[in-house]
Amino acid sequence: xxxxxxxxxxxxxxxxxxxxxxxxxxxxxxxxxxxxxxxxxxxxxxxxxxxxxxxxxxxxxxxxxxxxxxxxxxxxxxxxxxxxxxxxxxxxxxxxxxxxxxxxxxxxxxxxxxxxxxxxxxxxxxxxxxxxxxxxxxxxxxxxxxxxxxxxxxxxxxxxxxxxxxxxxxxxxxxxxxxxxxxxxxxxxxxxxxxxxxxxxxxxxxxxxxxxxxxxxxxxxxxxxxxxxxxxxxxxxxxxxxxxxxxxxxxxxxxxxxxxxxxxxxxxx
Amino acid sequence: xxxxxxxxxxxxxxxxxxxxxxxxxxxxxxxxxxxxxxxxxxxxxxxxxxxxxxxxxxxxxxxxxxxxxxxxxxxxxxxxxxxxxxxxxxxxxxxxxxxxxxxxxxxxxxxxxxxxxxxxxxxxxxxxxxxxxxxxxxxxxxxxxxxxxxxxxxxxxxxxxxxxxxxxxxxxxxxxxxxxxxxxxxxxxxxxxxxxxxxxxxxxxxxxxxxxxxxxxxxxxxxxxxxxxxxxxxxxxxxxxxxxxxxxxxxxxxxxxxxxxxxxxxxxxxxxxxxxxxxxxxxxxxxxxxxxxxxxxxxxxxxxxxxxxxxxxxxxx
Numbered sequence: 001x002x003x004x005x006x007x008x009x010x011x012x013x014x015x016x017x018x019x020x021x022x023x024x025x026x027x028x029x030x031x032x033x034x035x036x037x038x039x040x041x042x043x044x045x046x047x048x049x050x051x052x053x054x055x056x057x058x059x060x061x062x063x064x065x066x067x068x069x070x071x072x073x074x075x076x077x078x079x080x081x082x083x084x085x086x087x088x089x090x091x092x093x094x095x096x097x098x099x100x101x102x103x104x105x106x107x108x109x110x111x112x113x114x115x116x117x118x119x120x121x122x123x124x125x126x127x128x129x130x131x132x133x134x135x136x137x138x139x140x141x142x143x144x145x146x147x148x149x150x151x152x153x154x155x156x157x158x159x160x161x162x163x164x165x166x167x168x169x170x171x172x173x174x175x176x177x178x179x180x181x182x183x184x185x186x187x188x189x190x191x192x193x194x195x196x197x198x199x200x201x202x203x204x205x206x207x208x209x210x211x212x213x214x215x216x217x218x219x220x221x222x223x224x225x226x227x228x229x230x231x232x233x234x235x236x237x238x239x240x241x242x243x244x245x246x247x248x249x250x251x252x253x254x255x256x257x258x259x260x261x262x263x264x265x266x267x268x269x
Numbered sequence: 270x271x272x273x274x275x276x277x278x279x280x281x282x283x284x285x286x287x288x289x290x291x292x293x294x295x296x297x298x299x300x301x302x303x304x305x306x307x308x309x310x311x312x313x314x315x316x317x318x319x320x321x322x323x324x325x326x327x328x329x330x331x332x333x334x335x336x337x338x339x340x341x342x343x344x345x346x347x348x349x350x351x352x353x354x355x356x357x358x359x360x361x362x363x364x365x366x367x368x369x370x371x372x373x374x375x376x377x378x379x380x381x382x383x384x385x386x387x388x389x390x391x392x393x394x395x396x397x398x399x400x401x402x403x404x405x406x407x408x409x410x411x412x413x414x415x416x417x418x419x420x421x422x423x424x425x426x427x428x429x430x431x432x433x434x435x436x437x438x439x440x441x442x443x444x445x446x447x448x449x450x451x452x453x454x455x456x457x458x459x460x461x462x463x464x465x466x467x468x469x470x471x472x473x474x475x476x477x478x479x480x481x482x483x484x485x486x487x488x489x490x491x492x493x494x495x496x497x498x499x500x501x502x503x504x505x506x507x508x509x510x511x512x513x514x515x516x517x518x519x520x521x522x523x524x525x526x527x528x529x530x531x532x533x534x535x536x537x538x539x540x541x542x543x544x545x546x547x548x549x550x551x552x553x554x555x556x557x558x559x560x561x562x563x564x565x566x567x568x569x570x571x572x573x574x575x576x577x578x579x580x581x582x583x584x585x586x
Contacts, residue, residue, distance in 0.1 A: 053490055080494070087491035099483040102502050104509075104580055113501075114491040149581040165491070 002205060003029040003052075003173060007065040008075075010047050010229075014060035021047045023229040024065070029173065032203040034196075036216030036237060038252060039226035045209045046095075048226075049177045051075075052207075053092045054082040070172070087114035091166035095178040097159035101150040108146035111165045118169060129168060136202070137164035138194040156187035160194065167198065174198075175207045180215065192219055213252050217241045225249045277573055281566050288562040289341075289555065290334065296551050297330045303350045303549040324350065337555065347552035351545070356556045360541065364560060365442060367537035370526045371519070371564075373450065373457035374464075378515065378522075381465040386472030386511075387499075390480070405473070409466035417525045421459035421532035428455055439535050456533040460525040464518050471514055475507040509579050516572025520565040 010022040022044040029035050037045045050056050051063045052074065067074040069089070074082065091114075094100045101110055111130040115121055121129070127146070134142035137160045150158055159179060166174055176195065180188040196219060198204055210216050216223050217237045224234040225248065233246045244250045303326075304317045312320075321327045325336060340347060346356035389405040412420070429437040440452040479485065480503060488498040527539030538557050545553040577583050 055486060055489055057489070083492045083494060085492075086489070092490045094483065094487065096483050100487045102484040102488070102506070103582060104506055105502070113488070113493075117492045117497070151582050162487070165487075 001028045002031045002070060003027075004068040005029075005052070005066070006068075008048065008051060008067060009062075009064045010044070010051050010056065011062045011064070012060065013062055020229055022051065025226075025229075025231060027224055027231075027234075029205050029207060031172070032199065032205055033222070034199055034206040034208060034220045036220035036223040037207065037209045037226060038211065038213050038216050038223060040211055040252070042228075043226040044229040045226050046177050047229075049092065049175045049207065049209055053090060053175060054079075054086060055092070084118075087166075087171070088118045088169045089172050090175065091169075091171040091173070092175040092177060093159065093162045093166050093179045095181050097155050097162055097179075097182060100162055101158055103150055105149075106146070107148050107150065107153070107161050110150075111146075111161065111168055113165065114169050130164070133164040133168040134161070136167060136198060137161070138190070138197075139164060154187075155183050156191065159183060159187075159191055163191075163194065163198070167202070167204070170202055171204065173205045173207065175209070177209045178211065179208075181211070188215070195219065213241060213249075225252065273577075274574070277570060281570050284566050285559065285562055289338065289559050292555055292558040293330065293334045293337070293551075296549070296554065301549045302326075303551065306548040306550075307350050324348075337552070341556075341559070346556045349545075349550055349553050351548045351550045351553075356552050359553065360538070360556060360560070362441075363536060363538050363541050366535060367523075367526055367530070367539065368564075369442070369449070370453055370457055370460070370530070370535065370537060371522050373453050374460035374522050374526065375515075375519070377454075377457055377461035378465045378468055378518070381461065382468035382472060385465075385469045386476065389469060389473040390476035405469060409470050412462045412466040413470075415463065417459050417463055418528050418532050420462055421456060421529045424455050424459050425533065437533070439533070453535075456526075456529045456535060459529045459532070460522055464521065464525075468511060468514065468518075472507065472511050475510050476503055479503045479507045505579065509576065512572055512575055512579065516569050516575075519568040523561050523564060 005025060005027045008022060008025040009020060012019040012021060025044070025048050027035065027037075037048065039045045047056075052067055054074065054077070056063055063075060065075065069085070072085075074085065077085070101107075108127065108130055111134060112126045115126050115129055131142045131146065134145065139145055139157065139160045145153065145157070145161070150161070153161065163179075174195075179195070180191050183191065192215065195206060195208070199206055206219075208216060208220055213223075213225075217240075220237045222235065223237045223240050224231050225240065225246065226232065227248050233240060233244065233249050240249060241253065244253060303324075304312065304320055308316055308320060318327075325333055328336075337347065344357075346360070348354070349356050349359050352359055385405060389402055391401070415423075425437055428434040435452055435455055440448045442449045476499075485498055485502060488502050493501065526537065527542065529535075530537045530539035531543075538561070541553060542557045544550075545557070
């Protein structure tokens with residue numbers, strides 16, 4: 001198993017009564033696998049992703065449990081040790097492509113940044129790898145976009161830039177934290193296709209987080225359903241979708257609009 | 270970008286023209302006449318009339334303005350009534366002194382506020398960080414609320430009379446660059462401290478604001494340390510409002526320099542401006558006003574250029 005998460009908990013200790021955002025989250029992700037995490041907003045799924053990526057830096061938030069990544073206990077690494085994994089073995093893309101890019105930095109430099117941090121390469125080599133990742137992320141005219149600034153691109157293009165930046169070092173695991181929520185329905189479907197393609201070609205495992213069970217089902221082999229910080233149901237995506245054991249999962253399925261509309265009249269299902 | 274710059278340039282020249290017109294009109298409206306201070310109150314009517322004719326004071330104001338303007342663009346600033354010498358020669362050394370003072374003040378503001386702003390924006394959460402944060406806030410509050418001439422007197426008293434770090438007597442540039450600067454540091458400090466305090470506050474807020482942005486989270490997710498995230502992402506973006514603020518502060522710095530010159534007995538533009546206003550020595554006042562306005566407007570123009578370079582989002586508008 002590539003990543004084994006056991007009893008991951010995230011607790012905010014700065015409240016009068018400590019608030020548990022993630023409660024004993026456990027999950028296995030194998031190489032090249034796409035696993036989905038579903039739940040409504042506030043269910044702790046994004047917090048889980050951020051905890052895995054080591055992005056929870058506030059001292060009043062405690063992260064406990066175990067996350068074994070290829071034999072390394074991520075949760076007990078020092079910040080400096082963790083930085084060796086961030087952007088190299090583990091990458092993340094976020095929900096807000098409009099604000100997740102630095103507005104005053106050229107796209108190329110942002111895509112290259114992980115290379116700059118983790119590897120000693122010449123500028124020419126860096127650029128070649130960046131253009132490669134941009135093409136992989138489905139950006140048309142990588143050479144042109146390389147020199148542009150975020151405000152010159154649409155939301156979908158920016159999310160592709162984020163994907164390119166996350167993939168530039170070909171990480172083993174990509175955490176996609178609601179990557180399509182802020183995008184148009186048609187763009188959403190294209191981005192999902194791109195992620196599936198990346199998974200197929202590069203063997204990148206994806207932890208896909210969404211509030212949309214239909215999207216998760218279309219992309220993931222396995223799925224866990226979260227509610228108020230806890231996992232309420234898990235299993236093969238088809239199984240969970242077709243025969244939900246929990247009322248909450250049933251509610252999630254019932255609450256989403258027509259799947260056909262979301263997937264642009266997609267054929268699989 | 271080229272068109273927008275041309276527009277700015279036209280605006281710059283228009284502003285300067287307007288400033289010179291206003292200064293000219295102001296002097297034709299306020300009471301008082303240079304003849305009394307130049308010829309004395311016992312001058313005969315013939316003497317006064319001859320002086321007025323020679324200086325062109327009997328012409329209508331717009332004719333005088335036109336004559337002044339056409340001479341000015343040719344580099345002829347006119348004759349001082351009071352000192353009976355070309356304004357250019359009269360102002361040359363004084364302008365140098367004030368420019369050195371203002372430039373030194375500007376350098377001090379940047380040198381003081383950048384490190385302090387960075388330091389104040391540390392959110393370590395430790396006791397030391399909190400104490401430091403508090404100290405910077407209190408110091409900035411105090412220096413911000415003290416007028417710079419009071420600060421000047423305080424600095425003069427502390428460094429000249431108590432610590433004897435410098436003699437409270439002006440050292441001109443002819444005595445050497447180093448002794449000149451060594452003296453100028455103290456008046457420059459009086460001008461710089463209140464502005465530094467504001468810059469620290471602004472920079473701190475700006476850095477903290479940028480640190481909370483989503484793209485900083487992205488930067489961390491790529492393996493940036495706090496330091497490299499600051500260097501690579503935060504600083505440049507946090508500097509954008511600070512650069513604008515500093516450019517606008519240049520007007521205040523010039524004004525502050527003119528006031529502080531009085532406290533430190535520095536023979537700069539401030540002194541000659543005030544005595545020339547008293548003497549109704551129009552050509553001198555006019556030249557000083559346009560010079561100061563040029564520096565202010567010119568610096569704002571430069572800041573605008575810099576702003577465009579720093580923030581690519583401006584380009585499109």
